[in-house]
Amino acid sequence: MDRFPDDRLRLIFTCCHPALALEARVALTLRTLGGLTTEEIARAFLVGPTTMAQRLVRAKKKIAAAGIPYEVPAPQNVGDRVSGVRAVIYLIFNEGYGASSGEEAVRVDLAEEAIHLGRVLHELLPEPETAGLLGLMLLHHARRAARIEDGEIVLLEDQDRSTWDRPLIEQALPLVERAMPGGGPYALQAAIAALHCTAPTWEDTDWPQIERLYRVLRVRLPSPVVALNHAVAVAMAVSPAAGLAQLELLAGALEEHHLYHAARGALWMRVGHANEASAAYRAALVRVGNEPERRFLERRLAALES
Amino acid sequence: MQYLALLYDTESEADNDPAELEAVFAKYFEFNRQAEAAGVLRGGNALMPSATATTVHVRDGEKVFTDGPFAETREALGGYYVLECENLDIALEWAARIPAAETGRVEVRPLMQVEGGLNS
Numbered sequence: 280m281d282r283f284p285d286d287r288l289r290l291i292f293t294c295c296h297p298a299l300a301l302e303a304r305v306a307l308t309l310r311t312l313g314g315l316t317t318e319e320i321a322r323a324f325l326v327g328p329t330t331m332a333q334r335l336v337r338a339k340k341k342i343a344a345a346g347i348p349y350e351v352p353a354p355q356n357v358g359d360r361v362s363g364v365r366a367v368i369y370l371i372f373n374e375g376y377g378a379s380s381g382e383e384a385v386r387v388d389l390a391e392e393a394i395h396l397g398r399v400l401h402e403l404l405p406e407p408e409t410a411g412l413l414g415l416m417l418l419h420h421a422r423r424a425a426r427i428e429d430g431e432i433v434l435l436e437d438q439d440r441s442t443w444d445r446p447l448i449e450q451a452l453p454l455v456e457r458a459m460p461g462g463g464p465y466a467l468q469a470a471i472a473a474l475h476c477t478a479p480t481w482e483d484t485d486w487p488q489i490e491r492l493y494r495v496l497r498v499r500l501p502s503p504v505v506a507l508n509h510a511v512a513v514a515m516a517v518s519p520a521a522g523l524a525q526l527e528l529l530a531g532a533l534e535e536h537h538l539y540h541a542a543r544g545a546l547w548m549r550v551g552h553a554n555e556a557s558a559a560y561r562a563a564l565v566r567v568g569n570e571p572e573r574r575f576l577e578r579r580l581a582a583l584e585s
Numbered sequence: 586m587q588y589l590a591l592l593y594d595t596e597s598e599a600d601n602d603p604a605e606l607e608a609v610f611a612k613y614f615e616f617n618r619q620a621e622a623a624g625v626l627r628g629g630n631a632l633m634p635s636a637t638a639t640t641v642h643v644r645d646g647e648k649v650f651t652d653g654p655f656a657e658t659r660e661a662l663g664g665y666y667v668l669e670c671e672n673l674d675i676a677l678e679w680a681a682r683i684p685a686a687e688t689g690r691v692e693v694r695p696l697m698q699v700e701g702g703l704n705s
Contacts, residue, residue, distance in 0.1 A: 298673060345695055346586045348672035356674075 287312070288351050288403045291396075295364040296347050303338035304367050305374075310335055312399065313371075313392045323374065323389050361404060365412050365465065368396045372416050390420055401454075407461030411469045414454035418472035421447040432575045436481040448476045464500035467492055486516035503533050507542055519549040537566035541576060548583065557583050587627060587696040588668050588676040593660040594689030596634055612684040620668065625679055629666035660689050667696070 294307040321331035375390030397413040425438035458466035478484035493509035514522020533539035544559035560580045620626040638654040670676040
């Protein structure tokens, strides 16, 4: 057996060991497997280089002091541990998109690092959910050129699909097929993304299938954002009124989420209720955390009230 | 490497039920047997309930004794094991088999390695 793939696997599992703090796992993985410098990682996560250097040193000290082994986990534990590795990779990918505050809505380097890590993991340990994760990241990344225009957010429904990276989408589709039999959360999310990426337009998208996939995803991956996206799919597959009713059910859980109010605003707009839409967008503005999203909501509100 | 496994669990009146106690003892007996057979057991003991604890601290030469454990928490320290394992993953595997891990929590921490000192 080739020694080198083994070393990379051992590195991945060691860097992502659950005994390390999550931010340490992220930093160590990027430093050791991603080949980023400490300064680059610090900049990517908006911390000072000294802070990041200390984080890395502490992580390495813990590995030595606690006796974290430089090994691929025992067969009975690999499943759980791979799950953890995927979580770290996806966290890195998400840091590359929509930082929760600040000016940059898209930090491309991190996303590409995460995709690279996903490729390595998938090559060394091919599993349906890893294929799903890689497919999902490729499909998101394929749309990066369309997502921002002059520094401003462009919603999926308004994106210029001719700028989507078709080769990347083509790479992702077989991965999604490999992932689906597992039915895991990454597979489901990738399948939804694939339906968007292969649709000619927003209107001409297989919304009923997307809605069905979200229903399953809500069970596999219960989260506010998933619930929200499901409601949007309901609005498209059934009607805006049905979408609004779906959102009503989520009021308790999502009250503090700006996206919840933004979704309500959009649907109220579609059924022609400008006052309710305004109120919803104002509620979203009070809660929004990043500048590009704030400007987007302000434009929506301005358009409504003109 | 030597690891200390600290067993934290809730203390309740149900602990005094003879039948439940027997069941718990049996689980610990089995754990001890397995750990002993695998050669990882270096020590261990149950502790008396946290109500029997007294905490000491000395400040400016003055000794202060307080009734009860250091931390009044929902889960109290109820016992410990010393395990000798090749690495953390193996220690964690054993810690997961300690009965308290199912009902409470087990903290696993390496003992300080001192040349020819405390643990040799």
